[in-house]
Amino acid sequence: MSRHTVKSKSSRRGFVKIGMAGTATVLASSEIIADNDPKVDVWVLHGTDKQRLMQKALELIQENGWFGSNVKTLALKVNAAWSRTPEEGANTHPDLVDAFIKGVKKGGVKEVILPEHPCNNAKIAFERSGIKSVADENKCKMIDLKTRQKSFREVQIPLGKKLKTAEVAAEFIDVDAVVNMPVAKHHEGATLSIAMKNWMGIIKDRRHWHRTDLHQCIADFSTFMKPSWTIIDATRCMLDSGPQGPANELKIPDLLILSKDQVAADAYASSIFHETPYAVKYLKYAEEMGIGVVDSSQMNIHKIEVG
Amino acid sequence: MGDPSFNKKHLRKIQWGVRWFLLGAALFLIIGGPLPEYAARIIPALSPLTIVSAAVARRFWYVSLVWSIPAFFVLGLSLWKGRFFCRWICPLGTLYSIPRKGSLKRRFFPWKLNGILFWFIIFSSAVGLPLILFLDPLSTIARIGVLGPGSRNPLAWIPGALIPLILLLCLVQPGIWCEQLCPLGYLVGKLKLKSRTPRQVNQMRRDLIAGLFLGVPLALLLKNTARARKNELPVLPPGALDLDHFASTCVRCYACLKVCPTGVLTVRKKGGVAELCIPELDFDRHDGAYCEQYCHACLRVCPTGAIQSLSIERKQRQKIATASIVREACLGWEDHLECVACDEFCGYKAIEMHLGTNGIPKPIINQRKCRGCGACRNICPATRRGNAVKIEPLYTHKQVTEDDDRSAVQHPET
Numbered sequence: 001m002s003r004h005t006v007k008s009k010s011s012r013r014g015f016v017k018i019g020m021a022g023t024a025t026v027l028a029s030s031e032i033i034a035d036n037d038p039k040v041d042v043w044v045l046h047g048t049d050k051q052r053l054m055q056k057a058l059e060l061i062q063e064n065g066w067f068g069s070n071v072k073t074l075a076l077k078v079n080a081a082w083s084r085t086p087e088e089g090a091n092t093h094p095d096l097v098d099a100f101i102k103g104v105k106k107g108g109v110k111e112v113i114l115p116e117h118p119c120n121n122a123k124i125a126f127e128r129s130g131i132k133s134v135a136d137e138n139k140c141k142m143i144d145l146k147t148r149q150k151s152f153r154e155v156q157i158p159l160g161k162k163l164k165t166a167e168v169a170a171e172f173i174d175v176d177a178v179v180n181m182p183v184a185k186h187h188e189g190a191t192l193s194i195a196m197k198n199w200m201g202i203i204k205d206r207r208h209w210h211r212t213d214l215h216q217c218i219a220d221f222s223t224f225m226k227p228s229w230t231i232i233d234a235t236r237c238m239l240d241s242g243p244q245g246p247a248n249e250l251k252i253p254d255l256l257i258l259s260k261d262q263v264a265a266d267a268y269a270s271s272i273f274h275e276t277p278y279a280v281k282y283l284k285y286a287e288e289m290g291i292g293v294v295d296s297s298q299m300n301i302h303k304i305e306v307g
Numbered sequence: 308m309g310d311p312s313f314n315k316k317h318l319r320k321i322q323w324g325v326r327w328f329l330l331g332a333a334l335f336l337i338i339g340g341p342l343p344e345y346a347a348r349i350i351p352a353l354s355p356l357t358i359v360s361a362a363v364a365r366r367f368w369y370v371s372l373v374w375s376i377p378a379f380f381v382l383g384l385s386l387w388k389g390r391f392f393c394r395w396i397c398p399l400g401t402l403y404s405i406p407r408k409g410s411l412k413r414r415f416f417p418w419k420l421n422g423i424l425f426w427f428i429i430f431s432s433a434v435g436l437p438l439i440l441f442l443d444p445l446s447t448i449a450r451i452g453v454l455g456p457g458s459r460n461p462l463a464w465i466p467g468a469l470i471p472l473i474l475l476l477c478l479v480q481p482g483i484w485c486e487q488l489c490p491l492g493y494l495v496g497k498l499k500l501k502s503r504t505p506r507q508v509n510q511m512r513r514d515l516i517a518g519l520f521l522g523v524p525l526a527l528l529l530k531n532t533a534r535a536r537k538n539e540l541p542v543l544p545p546g547a548l549d550l551d552h553f554a555s556t557c558v559r560c561y562a563c564l565k566v567c568p569t570g571v572l573t574v575r576k577k578g579g580v581a582e583l584c585i586p587e588l589d590f591d592r593h594d595g596a597y598c599e600q601y602c603h604a605c606l607r608v609c610p611t612g613a614i615q616s617l618s619i620e621r622k623q624r625q626k627i628a629t630a631s632i633v634r635e636a637c638l639g640w641e642d643h644l645e646c647v648a649c650d651e652f653c654g655y656k657a658i659e660m661h662l663g664t665n666g667i668p669k670p671i672i673n674q675r676k677c678r679g680c681g682a683c684r685n686i687c688p689a690t691r692r693g694n695a696v697k698i699e700p701l702y703t704h705k706q707v708t709e710d711d712d713r714s715a716v717q718h719p720e721t
Contacts, residue, residue: 083601083654119652119686121599123568128601146595188660188668189647207688210646211638243651281645 039300040293042268043258047306050235053256054099056306057231060258062107067177067228072110075175076100077227079182079198080129080142081119082244089236090245092183094130096233096256100181101138112138115171117145117201119243145169145202152204159289160220162213167204168225180227180262184234184269186242190214191280193243194269195230195262196222219285222262222292230265232257237272263292264299271296322394326401333398337452337565344566344604347452350398351560351610353377354445356425356491360432361556361611369556369612382498389499393485393492399444400485400492403473407481414480421486421493422511426518428490431526435555436581438526442469444484444491446560446610453561453574529581540700541575541587542679545598545625546606546614549703554582556613561586563605563614571596571681572605588627590681590698597681598627600654623655624707628679628700630657630672636695638688639669649683649696655707658683659716671718672696675711 043060047053061067067074078097084090101112114135118125122144126132135142145151152167172178182198189210190197196218200206202225209217234255238247253272259265263286267277277283277294287294336346351357352370355378362368370378381392393400424442431438441447447469473484485492497511540550544563547553563586564572575587586605590597603622606614617625632649634640639647649670650658657676660668672683684696 083599120654121569121595121602124599124601188650189645207648207686210648210688211644211690214645241656244654 039298040261040264041259041302042261042264042299043302043304044268045256045258045304045306046254047256048254049306050093050095051099053235053306054096054231055103056304057256057258058100058103058107061229064260066107067104067109067179071108071176073175074104074109074112074177074179075172076112076114077172077178077180077182077198077202078114078116078131079193079201080114080116080126080131081201083120083124083128084245085128086130087236088246089183089185089238089250090243091125091129091131092181092233093235094134096181096231096235097131098134098138100179100231101134101140105138109177112140113143113171113175114140115143115145115148115169115202117169117203117206122146143171145171145204149204155224157220157224159223161216161285161289163209163217163220166221166224169202169204172202172225178225178227180230182230182232183237184232184257184272185238185245186240186247186273188242190218190282192266192270192273194232194266196266196282196286199225215281216285218282219289219291222286223289227262228260230257230259230262232265232269234269234272239273261292263287263294267292267294268296268299268301325395326404329396330398330401333448334451337449339452339565344608347449347562347565348374348608348610349377351443351446351449351558351562353381354443354491354610355379355382356428356494357440357443357446357558357560357611360428360437360440361558361613363429364432364435364437364555365552365612369615370610374610381495385495385498386500390492390496392495393489397444397485397491399448399470400489402448402470403477403484404481406474406477410477410481411479412481416476416480416483416487419487421488421490422497422514423517423521424488425490425493426515427522428518430519430522432555434523434526434530435551436526436530437555438522438529438580439490441559441584442488442490443558444489446558449560449562452565529579532579539577540702541578541582541585542590542628542681542698542700543585543587543704544572544605544614545603545622545627545704546609546617547627547704548615550582553613554585556611557585558611558613559584559586560610562608562610566604566608568602568604569595569597569599571598571685588681590684591694595685597652597685598678600680621706623678626678626701626705626707628677628681628698629674630677630679630681630683631674631697631699632670632672633693633695633697634669636689636692637670638695639667640695641692643667646688648686648688652682652686654680654682655712659718661718671716673714673716675714676707678707 045053045056078092080091082090086093126142132142151170153170154165154167156165157163180195180198182195184194187193199221234253234257237251238245239249239251241247257265257269267283270277270280283294286292293299333350336349339346352374358370358378384392428437428440476483543553571588572586573589575585600623603619606616638644647668655676655678657673658670661671684698687694687696689695
């Protein structure tokens, strides 16, 4: 029960800040009821204005416990791995990143960092993705993890089946909160690259996963890395030629998918590409290992139109 | 105007101030840091010797009008003032003047070889292989750039070892480089219109003949013998066009190494004298060492056109090598793992998947589409039986056509 107390406190604090103290008790209690519901919340926001999509997402995050209490530093994992433009859909859209940083800073987070271990050269990929300029504008550090070899820290993954240890960027360990903001796209090797796959950009040795068992490693690492929130950019999705593209077929679902459960978020996002989430092996493994919810009947899916 | 010795004293002080300032400025441009890429080009581009001999070797004036200005400036200055360039501007000259005061001043090396070296360069260039062009002082000092951030390449100091060696010699006999060896110094000195005595003309004739009789046969001999064998060709940067062209015009200033963002460009360790220490691409150097699709940095800094400046679109179609999968080493073909890292990293969609009967994706490289950028070789996670990507360098680069891009691979029968 202590977890609930902390949560309600933090949401109360958030609302005092915006001058809605009166409703705090009501909301806090409704949250406890929601938590007793075994179903996992997944919010699916639809709209064409990326700024407003993210603002709505942040409102929902505010209503649902923010990033925990007293969060001063936040590490944001975007996907800026490829030297592709925002329209091509290989990286997270910079407009979403921009709105997110502005929103959380307004909400009291002092420092947002964007560490990334890119596939292409960081200088080129960060710039072409459009995320570097957004980070600079908001005075956030975008960190090329290739140049920070010393900051990788070995961690144990006790629940992992094949991946028992990993070297993880300390930038994601030494912060108050971690948020995963991937783009949803086709991926030749992993079938789909969304949230769980995005963690490959915070580890040192991606080659090890490739030669071990890519799908199992992705599932295994998700037992260790659990972000406060997963926000999936499904505003435009590459249906083929992933992860780099450019795709022959680009779908424009105009969606932002939000959940605290990264597996549920991935499973919902997979519906854009496949009839069933079980088409993605690492999602199947994740369900078997009990990392999160894959079956949509176990989710509370809130569809929200952001006009 | 007062005491002439007083004036002279002042002049010397001003001269040293200017020289130190220009040396500092040159080092700043060479080491770069936050400067734009083209800064790496300015110092080597000042030398008329490199630009002229590259033009002679290729029978084609490559360098653009704007980038010819520095060299023509030096040429014009020399017509008027002769060795003024050496005494006031040349950063290497300043560097070699530093030990003058504390030197032993012993004249153990009395010969003046600069004329022979100069004509040797010109005549060997005329044959198509400027053998000792790397002696050019401005390329020599530009080599310091590889010590700066980004490249960290100790091998570049093999031709760069010239600087410490000459500095040591200068401690014994000051001026040994500038007055007796430097081919550029000879050129700017001889260009001065006003100072030609018949004796000098005779000396010049002798130097010219010596250069001709040494340079032409040696260049001809090495051009055909001291080349890389077919199985150890280097992978050259995309603007290099072909090995002959590259070897005949590269001055080893390493401006390209300096600006390469991935560090894939390095100094060649193998090969004959004709290709001694030329830049090459090595995809096994470190994580991320491959030629980036959206980069043409090295193409824009080459002072001689050894690496020609192509547009980014043309550069992306320039085929420098061909990759192929070694199936026996491949995790997909041999171990039935869902790896596909090579395909992920291919920016040109040149890798196709063969699913076969078991549905495990197995890579096949479309050799017509492949540019040889080496991304697949660099990322290949296979270790047990070696890297599963083989790179075959091209002697003469070519353009990948749109037809090539539309082509597909032949899948094996299953």
